[in-house]
Amino acid sequence: MARTLLCEIVTPEKIVYTNEVEMVIAPTLDGEVGILPLHAPLVTVLRPGELRVRYNDNKDVEWFAVSGGYLQVHEDKVIVLADAAEHASRIDVERARKAKELASERMAAMKEAPLMEREDMTECEEDLKWYEVQLQVAERRS
Amino acid sequence: MPNLRDIKQRIVSVQSTRQITRTMEMVATAKIKRAQEKIEAARPYAFAMMEVLSNVARYVQNATHPLLEEHAERSRIVVVTITSDRGMCGAFNSNILRITEDLMRGEAAAGVEADLIAVGKKAIGYLRYRGIEPIASYRDISDKPTFADARAIATSIIGRYSAGEIDAAYVIFNRFKNVAEQKAETYQLLPIEHKVVEADTEEAVGMRAEYLFEPSAAAVLEHLLPTYVETLVYRALMESAASEQGARRTAMKSATDNASEMITTLTRSYNRARQAAITTEIAEIVGGAAALEEA
Numbered sequence: 001m002a003r004t005l006l007c008e009i010v011t012p013e014k015i016v017y018t019n020e021v022e023m024v025i026a027p028t029l030d031g032e033v034g035i036l037p038l039h040a041p042l043v044t045v046l047r048p049g050e051l052r053v054r055y056n057d058n059k060d061v062e063w064f065a066v067s068g069g070y071l072q073v074h075e076d077k078v079i080v081l082a083d084a085a086e087h088a089s090r091i092d093v094e095r096a097r098k099a100k101e102l103a104s105e106r107m108a109a110m111k112e113a114p115l116m117e118r119e120d121m122t123e124c125e126e127d128l129k130w131y132e133v134q135l136q137v138a139e140r141r142s
Numbered sequence: 143m144p145n146l147r148d149i150k151q152r153i154v155s156v157q158s159t160r161q162i163t164r165t166m167e168m169v170a171t172a173k174i175k176r177a178q179e180k181i182e183a184a185r186p187y188a189f190a191m192m193e194v195l196s197n198v199a200r201y202v203q204n205a206t207h208p209l210l211e212e213h214a215e216r217s218r219i220v221v222v223t224i225t226s227d228r229g230m231c232g233a234f235n236s237n238i239l240r241i242t243e244d245l246m247r248g249e250a251a252a253g254v255e256a257d258l259i260a261v262g263k264k265a266i267g268y269l270r271y272r273g274i275e276p277i278a279s280y281r282d283i284s285d286k287p288t289f290a291d292a293r294a295i296a297t298s299i300i301g302r303y304s305a306g307e308i309d310a311a312y313v314i315f316n317r318f319k320n321v322a323e324q325k326a327e328t329y330q331l332l333p334i335e336h337k338v339v340e341a342d343t344e345e346a347v348g349m350r351a352e353y354l355f356e357p358s359a360a361a362v363l364e365h366l367l368p369t370y371v372e373t374l375v376y377r378a379l380m381e382s383a384a385s386e387q388g389a390r391r392t393a394m395k396s397a398t399d400n401a402s403e404m405i406t407t408l409t410r411s412y413n414r415a416r417q418a419a420i421t422t423e424i425a426e427i428v429g430g431a432a433a434l435e436e437a
Contacts (some may be wrong), residue, residue, distance in 0.1 A: 008163075008186070008190075009375070010186045010190055011187060011189045012188075012289040012292075012372075012373055013180075013183060013184065013185050013289055014183050015183070015186055028356055029356070029357055029361075030356060030357060033181045033325055033356075040352070040354055041199060041352060041353040041354065042353060042354045042355070042356065042357050043194055043198060043353055043354070043359075043362055043367045044355070044356035044357075044362070045341065045356070045357070045361065045362055069360070069369075070194055070365070070369075072190070072193070072194050072197070077191075079190045079194075081187060081190050081194065083289065083369070085290070085294070110401050118214075121435070123297065
């Protein structure tokens with residue numbers, strides 16, 4: 001059996017996932033990183049995107065949507081600190097789609113608004129991104 | 143002599159009150175458990191967060207960040223006051239509001255203006271009554287706080303602190319000590335105390351590994367600190383939610399006990415009154431019979 005990594009995905013509200021895996025592929029600010037066992041200790045910032053883990057001789061893959069956060073690797077243990085994360089199979093597509101529409105409407109409205117009133121723009125953009133990612137990941141489930 | 147019917151009515155009314163308080167007590171007991179589980183669920187994240195934070199801090203010597211910097215002057219602060227949306231929980235809210243007012247009075251005496259962020263209907267109502275206008279208010283989140291709520295609160299504070307509009311931020315909330323005990327507490331959110339990024343480093347699980355940081359240690363820290371403040375706010379909200387149920391349970395338990403005691407006393411006077419009435423009646427009959435015999 002191949003050497004494995006312990007992967008933990010935690011959010012402030014719950015532990016989303018813990019399992020022994022063979023590879024973790026995560027979206028960082030500078031692009032994707034793939035982490036294999038014996039990886040050097042690393043701390044990195046994640047952007048909203050798809051995170052996947054491979055196990056069972058790389059035959060099985062599980063997808064997650066993460067909304068950004070941090071990832072720490074230390075001695076074959078990967079901790080993903082996500083603001084929000086969801087397993088592909090548990091994403092509520094209908095809800096995400098509706099929320100995404102709402103968010104993009106708000107975005108559009110905000111772009112019209114004078115600069116002064118754009119306070120929530122980044123927040124709204126983040127929301128939008130998060131819902132997009134959820135939908136994208138939901139597509140992946142087989 | 144007290145009227146029998148009146149006493150009976152009071153017993154019935156106290157009994158129905160007791161039924162309500164007992165139900166609320168049981169509901170609160172069930173909710174404490176849920177609230178506690180939520181706190182537990184947040185623990186792994188908080189631990190991992192502290193671990194990463196202290197790791198990063200070791201690499202960024204003399205870390206400078208707007209959120210770590212103490213402002214030389216102190217002219218405006220923000221106070222987040224966390225209360226409940228519902229009453230019937232003893233001194234839970236009044237403690238918080240008293241501390242809030244003490245703090246505001248103290249700051250005002252030092253010439254510092256305090257902006258309030260009110261969480262919970264009780265704080266909102268009280269402040270309106272006192273003619274204080276909070277800069278933001280949140281209602282209906284005290285029962286089931288989410289991380290998004292905490293984030294909304296934290297983001298506005300962080301933004302204003304970085305912009306130099308405010309010089310400190312505090313949160314006042316009930317810390318959940320155990321099911322029977324809550325303690326109203328003031329906690330400093332900003333500036334982030336240096337001990338957070340320093341003191342823990344030595345004992346930090348004894349890790350001495352060389353870390354890589356992407357994009358860089360400073361950049362990681364920059365992202366990490368706001369999130370840290372968010373988790374602090376989230377924790378305060380959750381502790382408050384659990385404390386609220388704890389306080390309500392205690393308050394309702396003593397209300398139920400008091401009602402039971404009152405029913406005992408009332409039942410006793412009811413029986414006494416009934417006995418007195420019977421005695422009087424017998425005396426009357428005996429008296430009447432004696433009068434007839436004599437005749």
